[in-house]
Amino acid sequence: MFYNDLAQIPVPAKFYSSAGVRKASKEEFQMNLKKIWAQQFRRPSGILGHYAAGFMKKNNFPYYEEMVELLDIQDCDRVLEIGCGDGHAVKLISGKNTQCRIDAIDFSDLMLRKAKKNNHQCLRNGRVRLFEGDFRMFDRFDCRYTAVFAINVVYFWNNLEEPFRKVHNLLEKNGRFIFYMSSPERIDKIPFAVKDVFNRHSLEKVKEVLIETGFENLKVTTEVKNGTDTYYVKAVKHR
Numbered sequence: 001m002f003y004n005d006l007a008q009i010p011v012p013a014k015f016y017s018s019a020g021v022r023k024a025s026k027e028e029f030q031m032n033l034k035k036i037w038a039q040q041f042r043r044p045s046g047i048l049g050h051y052a053a054g055f056m057k058k059n060n061f062p063y064y065e066e067m068v069e070l071l072d073i074q075d076c077d078r079v080l081e082i083g084c085g086d087g088h089a090v091k092l093i094s095g096k097n098t099q100c101r102i103d104a105i106d107f108s109d110l111m112l113r114k115a116k117k118n119n120h121q122c123l124r125n126g127r128v129r130l131f132e133g134d135f136r137m138f139d140r141f142d143c144r145y146t147a148v149f150a151i152n153v154v155y156f157w158n159n160l161e162e163p164f165r166k167v168h169n170l171l172e173k174n175g176r177f178i179f180y181m182s183s184p185e186r187i188d189k190i191p192f193a194v195k196d197v198f199n200r201h202s203l204e205k206v207k208e209v210l211i212e213t214g215f216e217n218l219k220v221t222t223e224v225k226n227g228t229d230t231y232y233v234k235a236v237k238h239r
């Protein structure tokens, strides 16, 4: 599993002597390395960001496909993806349904450049729009959506209430919000998923906040991967 490979980056002994760093700081150094990797998954940038993007593309593909199934996009849909990364899910959707309109937002300019490349045709004809910015702060949405989705993004939100409320406000009546997330137990198995970057949200907490923010008809599809749970959570805005 790639997560393990990343965490096993060796710290050369000579680093400590030649750089004059105290041996006692080895743990600190490894923790910093983990944090650097974790940040690359939260907001990829620079050369390391290209590596992180490559890992995500390779490993997250099954989630995009499952997500597209669950979204069940119709011609009349107006879709928003939060944290679109390199835009592969957008590409899958626009390839499957040639009528729906898709917007996507990401705050990594590296990922947005990749997303633009992957969706240049649909960007040109206006079916797809890509926004750069932090979803939580972004105030230039100019329409409401029938479907909003996110894959592997909720960990980076300390507080779920604010973004969930925003999604609720952006949805049309009967609009659906679907997101994919790993359970805290699964996140714990990612060696570099340090707690101050990757929030652990339990399914119970997620459901509670969805209900508090006005969502109804909660439906969870659980997939077990290497003995730990992952979830596709679907919620509907009825009012």
Ligand SMILES: C[S@@+](CC[C@H](N)C(=O)[O-])C[C@H]1O[C@@H](n2cnc3c(N)ncnc32)[C@H](O)[C@@H]1O
Pocket (backbone or CB within 6 Å): 041, 042, 043, 044, 056, 057, 060, 082, 083, 084, 085, 086, 105, 106, 107, 108, 111, 133, 134, 135, 136, 150, 151, 152, 153, 156
């Ligand atoms: C772990 S990656 C997942 C990318 C893609 N959804 C996938 O599954 O391959 C998280 C992505 O969400 C973006 N992101 C995280 N928090 C965000 C926020 N608050 N607003 C916009 N983009 C965000 C990051 O820049 C990154 O591209």
